Amino acid sequence: MELFRKTLDPVIALSAIAVLDIFLFLIVGAWTVGGGETMMTGLIAQFFLGDTIDRIPFWHEVFKPDAGYWKIYISLGMLFGAIVGAVASKEFFWRFPKRLSEWVMITVGGLLMGIGIRLAFVCNVSTFFGLTPELNLGGYLAISGILAGAWFGSLIYKRVLEGG
Amino acid sequence: MSALAECLVAFVFGSVVGLLVQRSRFCNTAALRDAMLFKTFRNTKALLVAMMILTIGFTAFISIGAGNPMRFDVGVNQILGLFLFGTGMVLAGACTVSTWVKAGEGNFGAIWALIFTFVGMFLFSLIWSYIYWPPAPSAMTGELSVERLQFGFSNAETLQEKTGIPAIFFGIIQAAVLYGLYRAIKRREAASAATT
Numbered sequence: 001m002e003l004f005r006k007t008l009d010p011v012i013a014l015s016a017i018a019v020l021d022i023f024l025f026l027i028v029g030a031w032t033v034g035g036g037e038t039m040m041t042g043l044i045a046q047f048f049l050g051d052t053i054d055r056i057p058f059w060h061e062v063f064k065p066d067a068g069y070w071k072i073y074i075s076l077g078m079l080f081g082a083i084v085g086a087v088a089s090k091e092f093f094w095r096f097p098k099r100l101s102e103w104v105m106i107t108v109g110g111l112l113m114g115i116g117i118r119l120a121f122v123c124n125v126s127t128f129f130g131l132t133p134e135l136n137l138g139g140y141l142a143i144s145g146i147l148a149g150a151w152f153g154s155l156i157y158k159r160v161l162e163g164g
Numbered sequence: 165m166s167a168l169a170e171c172l173v174a175f176v177f178g179s180v181v182g183l184l185v186q187r188s189r190f191c192n193t194a195a196l197r198d199a200m201l202f203k204t205f206r207n208t209k210a211l212l213v214a215m216m217i218l219t220i221g222f223t224a225f226i227s228i229g230a231g232n233p234m235r236f237d238v239g240v241n242q243i244l245g246l247f248l249f250g251t252g253m254v255l256a257g258a259c260t261v262s263t264w265v266k267a268g269e270g271n272f273g274a275i276w277a278l279i280f281t282f283v284g285m286f287l288f289s290l291i292w293s294y295i296y297w298p299p300a301p302s303a304m305t306g307e308l309s310v311e312r313l314q315f316g317f318s319n320a321e322t323l324q325e326k327t328g329i330p331a332i333f334f335g336i337i338q339a340a341v342l343y344g345l346y347r348a349i350k351r352r353e354a355a356s357a358a359t360t
Binding site: 003004007008009010011012013014015016017018019020021022024025026027028029030031032033034037038040041042044045056057058059061062063068070071072073074075076077078079080081082083084085086089091092093094095096097102103105106107108109110111112113114115116117118119120121122123124125126127128129130131132133134135136137138141142143144145146147148149150151152153154156157158 | 168221240260265277296315
C-alpha cells in the first residue's frame with residue numbers, strides 16, 4: 001500500500017486531521033492530549049496509592065480519576081495508530097538514547113512538560129488545534145508562552161549539541 | 165451520547181491521528197524548534213494550514229451555536245505553564261503527540277519522556293494541593309480577577325455575543341493572518357531555493 005511505502009506530506013496529513021478534528025469538536029470537543037494524560041496519571045497514582053490519593057485535594061477537586069474519561073482514549077488511539085503505521089511500513093524497532101546528556105534532557109523535558117500542562121490547564125495540542133482556532137484568549141496566551149519556551153529550550157538544546 | 169460511545173469516537177479519532185502523524189513525521193516540536201534553530205519550515209507550514217482549516221470550521225459552527233468549545237478561565241498560568249512546556253518539549257525532543265507516536269515506533273526515549281510527563285503531572289498535583297492555584301474549575305468565575313491573576317473567559321462565542329457579529333467574521337480575519345504567515349514562509353523558501 002502506497003501509504004506505508006512513502007512518507008506522507010505533513011500538509012496533507014494535518015489537513016485531514018483538521019477536518020476530523022472539526023467532527024470531533026461537533027461530537028465531544030476538540031482534540032486534546034494533556035487532559036487524558038492527567039487522568040491516566042490519576043489512575044496510575046490511584047493504582048499505586050489506593051485510598052491515599054483521596055488525601056491529595058487535586059485528585060478530587062480538579063481531576064477525579066475516571067477510566068471512562070474520553071480524552072484518555074485519544075492518546076491510546078494515537079499509540080495504536082502509530083504502532084499500526086510503524087509495523088506496516090517496517091519502521092518499528094527499539095531505539096534507545098545513547099548519551100547520558102540525552103537521558104538527562106529527556107527526563108528534565110518530560111518533567112517540565114508534565115508540570116507545564118497542569119499549571120496551564122492546556123497542552124500544545126489544545127493550544128494549536130483547539131483553543132486558538134476557537135479564538136479563545138487562553139490560546140493566544142499559551143502560544144506566547146510556548147514560543148518563548150521553545151526559543152529558550154532551543155538555546156539550551158543548541159548549547160548541548162555544540163558541547164556534545 | 166453515552167460515555168462508551170464518546171470513548172470509542174475518541175479512540176477511532178486518535179488511531180487515525182496516530183497513523184497520519186506516524187506516516188507524515190509531523191512533529192509540533194519540530195514545527196517550532198526547526199523554524200527557530202534551522203530555519204526549516206516543513207512542519208510549520210502543516211501546522212499553519214491545519215490552524216486555518218480549524219479556525220474557519222470551528223468559528224463557522226460556533227456562529228450557528230453548534231460544537232463544544234472549551235470553557236474555562238484563562239490567566240497568567242497559561243503563559244507560565246506553556247513556557248515550561250515549550251522548554252520541556254524541545255529538551256525532550258517530542259511534544260504530547262510525538263511522545264505517543266514515537267513510543268509506538270519503539271522509541272524508548274519517547275516512552276521515558278512520557279513516564280516523566282506523568283511524574284511531572286503528579287508532582288504538580290501535590291504543589292496544587294498546597295497553593296490551590298490556578299483555580300479549580302469549580303472555583304472559576306468567568307470574570308477578571310487581579311488577585312488570582314485570572315483574566316476570565318473569552319472566545320469566539322463570547323465575541324459573537326458581545327458584538328453581535330457572527331464568530332465566522334473573526335475566524336476569517338484570523339485565518340487571513342495565518343495565511344499571511346504561510347505565504348511569507350513560502351516566499352522565503354522560494355527565495356532561498358533561487359539562491360542555491
